[in-house]
Amino acid sequence: MTTKLFGQRVPRVEDPRLVSGQGRYLDDLGHDALAVAFVRSPHAHARITDIDVTAALDVDGLVAIYTYDDLDGRMAEPLPLLIPHPTLTQGRTPYPLANGEVNHVGEAIAMVVATDRYVAEDAAGLIEVSYDFLPPVVGVEAAREAVDLVHEDVPGNVAATYMQETGDAAATIAAAALRARLQLSIERSASMPMEGKGVHARWDDDDKSLLVNTSTQTSTSVRQAIAAKLSLPVDRVEVVTPDVGGGFGVKIMHPWPEEVLVPWAAIRLGAPVKWVEDRREHFISSAHERGQLHEVEFGYDEDGVLLGLSVEFWHDHGAYTPYGLIVPIITSTQLLGPYKPRAYRVEFHSLYTNTVIVTPYRGAGRPQGCFVMERVMDYIARDLDLDRAVVRERNFIQPDEMPYDHGLIFQDGRPLIYDSGDFPASMAMLKSLVGWDEFVAQRDAARREGRRVGIGLACYVEGTGVGPYEGGHVRVETDGTVVVSTGLTTQGQGHQTMLAQIVGDELGVPVDRVRVTTGDTRRFKYAVGTFASRTAVMSGSAVALTARKVRAKALRIAADALEASVDDLEIVDGRVQVKGSPSAQIDLSTVAVLSNPLRYAFDDAARRATQFAGRADPTKPPVDPGDEPGLEGTDYYSPTQSTFANGMHAVIVETDPETAEIKILRYCVVHDCGTVINPMIVEGQVHGGVAQGVGGALYERMEYDASGQLVNASFMDFLMPYASEVPSIEIDHLQTPSPLNPLGVKGAGEAGVIPGSAAIASAIEDAEGFPITAMPISPSELFALRAEHPAPSRRAP
Amino acid sequence: MKPAPFDYHRPGSVAEAVETLAATGGKVLAGGQSLVPIMSMRLAAPVALVDINRLPGLSEIEVDGGRVRIGALVRHRQLEQHEAAYAANPLLRRALSQVAHPTIRNRGTTVGSLVHADPAAEMPAVLALLDGSVGVVGKTAGERTIAAADFFVGPLESALQSDDLAVTATFPTPPAGTGSSWIELARRHGDYAMVGVGALVRLVDGAVESARVSLISVGLTPVVVEVTETCAGAPYDRVDWQAAQDAIVAAIEPEGDIHASAQYREHLARVLSARALQQALDDGAAKEAA
Incomplete structure (x- = not known):
């Protein structure tokens, strides 16, 4: 058997080209x-x-x-x-x-x-x-007040108001033993790909x-x-x-x-x-994202179980709504994360402002939702003096409750039903990775030295692999090359490698024999696109199904040529052979030749397929009815619903007691994207996501002044983190396969960014002893918060 | 992000460069690390660039007993890595290592940074702290030396006239027993500092003889504060910087921007000044011990 490629750390086939300046980007065209x-x-x-x-x-x-x-x-x-x-x-x-x-x-x-x-x-x-x-309308609050209007025919600057509810949230909160309200906000950032x-x-x-x-x-x-x-x-x-050169949603x-x-x-x-x-x-x-203001009301019991949750939020949609309500719908549904409040009501208002439009940026509304839910969890833990991990564990959906139906409608217009995941196992893994139970002693020891350190954590669930469909085309050329095409596009994620691994396994050929094309409508006309962490799920499944069709055809032709039964054949290193007697074999390239009967011999391979060679049963047509020439196939994958990946992050920060600098000491990730096709690529995706999460938590914001000028519209003043600001990232994988697709995979592209602000806020709160309700946070803002929370009012360590 | 049209001149001598500046009203191109971006953003549209990169004799670093003198084409990185300059005056390397990033230091010139006179830049503050000077050749005003105290006029404004070319900068070596330090805090590594402080503390016989600091990003120019009065005579292991901090805070005029509020800058100036003075003191004490 050929070495299995699926699950291996196969080096990215695109890297030698991309890192040696051989990439061909838009500005390299059309001189x-x-x-x-x-x-x-x-x-x-x-x-x-x-x-x-x-x-x-x-x-x-x-x-x-x-x-x-x-x-x-x-x-x-x-x-x-x-x-x-x-x-x-x-x-x-x-x-x-x-x-x-x-x-x-x-x-x-x-x-x-x-x-x-x-x-x-x-x-x-x-x-x-x-x-x-x-008069310009800038910011959620001005839009909400609606003294001035962005579009004179849109009253209140409200593009849409959308409410969903399961159970009776108001009654459940009213009946709860304990209740609280929070106001939570997240500022604007943007995708900022290296190539515009x-x-x-x-x-x-x-x-x-x-x-x-x-x-x-x-x-x-x-x-x-x-x-x-x-x-x-x-x-x-x-x-x-x-x-x-990068997309990230924009x-x-x-x-x-x-x-x-x-x-x-x-x-x-x-x-x-x-x-x-x-x-x-x-x-x-271009587009920005993230700006939202949330008002949250919730009721819980003495054990820390969240009973009722009601969230109203105002989404800064910018000047226009060309991409519809996708971002706020995702916030409103994915806010629930791995938890199951008895009753949940969410209502959002999409507001026009005189600023750049808002469309999805990696994470797409989830970082905001995660921030809201995880702030609620931390609030409950603080109020009840419970371990923050324990409160989460008491609210988790349990593995035996999968599939779990939230009773809401997701961004794809389909029911929000989690298909898989083991949240208690993920939490156990995270606690072990970061040393959660040992941290209190470390924190207290640091405090005795006058240092402020804190630990935070955050959990999320991410709907990935959104439909409606993707397709794949696979053809074996007569030189044995396998050409694969899928209609969605690639922005550097490693799709060529990942798809080649899938096809290579199905057809028994090494990765370097597989050539993958994406995003070329001359090659593949029907596709949706690359977003919602969907390529591995959608195109991965589609090319797997396609490769299986091509494999079946190859075995059928080879069985004929080898006078063997299809069931007795296997494909090893690009050769079809009889199991147990590898001397009876035929190259996949020869099978490709045989699949296409020819009249003209334009090269040596073709000569073997002409009418005076190969199969010569004069009673049958050269191509059987119902069959097609060529060793190729096309197939599509269209799931009934999204598949739900999840993850948990823990972060340890240190804040300088004098300068209010915020330093990340450790950043730990447990990630469950189902079956992993290539761990190295998944980890790379997580690293990039975490870097953007750190950016959104500590550095990036769109600074609009009251007149609507973006005053930091350059990389000098819009602070994307450098390598020097991104911590080293420790990752552990939990694999709970998705039952929804033939590969068992769930999306991984956006995951890393989602809990950044939630986890870092949690850690800063732990270090400082007062609540953090708005992100991002800068040292200057932390300094101001310290002034509002003089030491005696802070929670005792 | 393409610059507006401009003429390009590449003179072969300082005299020709100065003549060209006078004749064209152009701008000097040395490392280009500030000028080229603002031209690309069309925030500046000089009619001409006078490229001095081929001028002979301006790439030298001279170190003698009393000073480090650099030519106008000495790159930040070249000075940062110059061992004799470091031995004579470690403050230069300490501050230069905080100037942006290595790729920028590879091209950017130290004299260019002085002429750019950004109140958030390190090297103007270092020149001011050391009471250094800039050597200038001008078409109208001729050849002369301008002391740092007179050189930095305002934000992005030096004492140079439009037909002047800065050809050298001189950093005097502090007297024996002087320790130095550079500390700054930036949002990201290599960014302009929210506040930066350079300090010199001279010890004589184990006691503070003199102390002064130079701060960036807290005024229209680098702010030099003499704090000798607040600490002179204190034994090196028992210096209280409180009075020095008060004097420093009284001397600065920080403004808020999107990265740091005015109050936070004032707070940082206080905190970082004490740290910088203490580090300079420790540095001086180590030298005295050695």
């Missing part, structure tokens, strides 16, 4: 293309009274300037509202270029096309836009076809969106993603204005056109 720069609004809220391009027209190298008035057909309509929801009664989306009004700093007003980007920026700088200023967005479009006027490269997380849907917007037949549009949003404007201009100008987003543009015109 001769015309370049685009945008005139973007410097104001958060204004009516455009005039756009004067006169001065720009003299710039040498200028090709075209477009404003809203130039847009025709469906391009003159607002961009689509991608994910409608019955409660999103006041959905608003922007126009590709502003139509008389701007609603956030950075909204595109004019598109400048020139011979290169320098010239395009020169010309853009000479376009004069006149404005009538409108970018679009390159070529129009073939003879063929009347369009080829678009875009740095996206969904090529198939961008293709459909471009065809729709540009009124082109879908079969005349192809979208190919080059290497993508590139699942589509079509971005630039994704339709660049192809539109390429057709109009009959020339290739390219736009590459710069960092400032990314800050002010």
Whole structure:
């Protein structure tokens, strides 16, 4: 038997290329293309009274300037509202270029096309836009007060209000022995991929076809969106993603204005056109996430069992709602984590503000929900003087309660039913990994030395592998290469390796014989995209099912050639052989040759498949009825519901008693994503997620001033953690396989980021002795909190 | 993020560089670590750049008994790693190791940083703490030396005129028995400090003879505070910095920004000053013992 690849630490096949500068990103394409720069609004809220391009027209190298008035057909309509929801009664989306009004700093007003980007920026700088200023609405509280409106026809700035309830939360809380209220908030951050967005479009006027490269997380849907917007037949549009330097959610949003404007201009100008987003543009015109204010009321008993939970929260949705209500719906449902309150009511209000739009960023509403639930758990523990881990254990859903139906509707419109997980086992693993039970003695010893250390923990459950489906295509070439294609896209996660491991196992070939293509609509037309930690679950399952079909066909052809029974055959190292007598064997490459009867012999392999060679039963057609030439197959995986991964983090921090610096001493992760395909890749995903979790907890925030200017729109002032700020991460895996898919896998991509703010807040609270109710927290803010909580009022250590 | 059009000049001598600056009204390009980003963001659009990187004789570090003198093309990293400069004045390396990141120090020049006069930058504060000076050649004002105390005029504003080229910086070596230190606190490693403090403490016969500090990010320029009066004569193992801290806090004017409130900066200035003074004292005591 070939060494099993599934579950092994197979080195990433994409790395030698990516780390040696051989990657091919959007800006590596189209060196001769015309370049685009945008005139973007410097104001958060204004009516455009005039756009004067006169001065720009003299710039040498200028090709075209477009404003809203130039847009025709469906391009003159607002961009689509991608994910409608019955409660999103006041959905608003922007126009590709502003139509008389701007609603956030950075909204595109004019598109400048020139011979290169320098010239395009020169010309853009000479376009004069006149404005009538409108009052900006910045922040959740201003939006909620609604003294001013973002969209004058949307009362109260409310895009949607959505409520779900199981049981009677109000009555359950009222009847509880103990009750409390908390107000909890999380600030904005953003995906911040190393590579921003970018679009390159070529129009073939003879063929009347369009080829678009875009740095996206969904090529198939961008293709459909471009065809729709540009009124082109879908079969005349192809979208190919080059290497993508990170997405983290911001590139699942589509079509971005630039994704339709660049192809539109390429057709109009009959020339290739390219736009590459710069960092400032990314800050002010891509998407943010996380900003939410939560009011929480809960009732519990003396044992620390959470009885009733009622959460109302206000979601800062930014200026428009093109991605629907996905983020707040996820918060509202995933907030429950591994716990089972008897009654739960959640109501959210999606509010417009004059800021950059909000769409999912890795974790997608879960970090906020986890923060809320875990603050509640810590509150109960503190109030009852119970161990925080014990309180959690008393509230866990038990393994024998799986599948567990929460009685709510999840983001995919399907019931929120957990399929698997063993939360008590995960907690036991985490406590052992971090040394939970020993920590109190360590903490007290540190305190005697004048040091402040604290431990925190947080648990989450993550719905992953959201449908509706993904597909795979697998073909064995006549040289024995296995080519695999799936329609979703890749942004550096290691999909090529992971999918090659799955296919390699099914077809009995080594990883280096498998070539994987993603995100190329010329190769695979039907797909959804890369988001919701779904690639291993969805495309992994799809290519596994496909490879099994191809394997069955290979065995059938080989059985014929070897005059053996299919049941007696196995595939080892790329050869089909009779079990127990490996001398009777045939190369998979030869099977591929035999699968495709030929008339023409264009090479040595082909000669073996021509009509005067190979099988020559003149009574049968060369291709049997119902069969197809070629050793290939296509299949799809479509689950009834999402699969639910989970994890628990524990973190030890030290805070400086004088300077209020916050230092992470240890960061421990227990992670359950079901069966692990490649532990190294999963750990890499967790590491990256934790780094973003640390960023969201201690460093990152979007600093909008009252006028709606983003004052820290650069990497100098928006503080993503460096390697020097990210702790070394200790990981243990628990594997509870999902019963929902053929591989038993659950998603792993977003996991690491989810409990960061919750766990770190818990640890700081433990070190300092007063509650932490808002994240992120900086040393300056911790210093201010200390002043509000003078030592005597703090909980005794 | 592409700069606006500009002319580019690469003079072959200091005299030609100064002539070119006068003729074009251009900006000097040395390491480019501050200038190029702000040009790319179009926050600055100089009509011309005068690239001094090929000027001869400006890449030298001279160390003699009384000073460390560096040319305008000496990179931060070059000075940081210079053993003779470290032996003469360890404060230089201590502060330089906190200037941004190694990749930036590889290109950025120390004299360029002085001329940029950022009140959050380390090396202007070090020059001020040491009572150093900048050697200048100008078309209008000619060749001269400007003392640190006169050099830093305001935030991002030095005493240089538009046709001046800073050619050297001189860091005097503190007298024997002087310990030094540099401490700063930044949000992330290598960021501009929320507060940074350099300290010099001189010990004579086991007692404090003099002490002074220089702070960054708490005023419009580096803030030098002489604190000798608060601690002179104290035996080295029994120095109380309380009065020095009070004097320092009285001398600074911190402002709040998105990274740190004014109150927090004041608090940090107090805490870090005591730490820096103590470290400098310990450093001086170790030297005296050796």
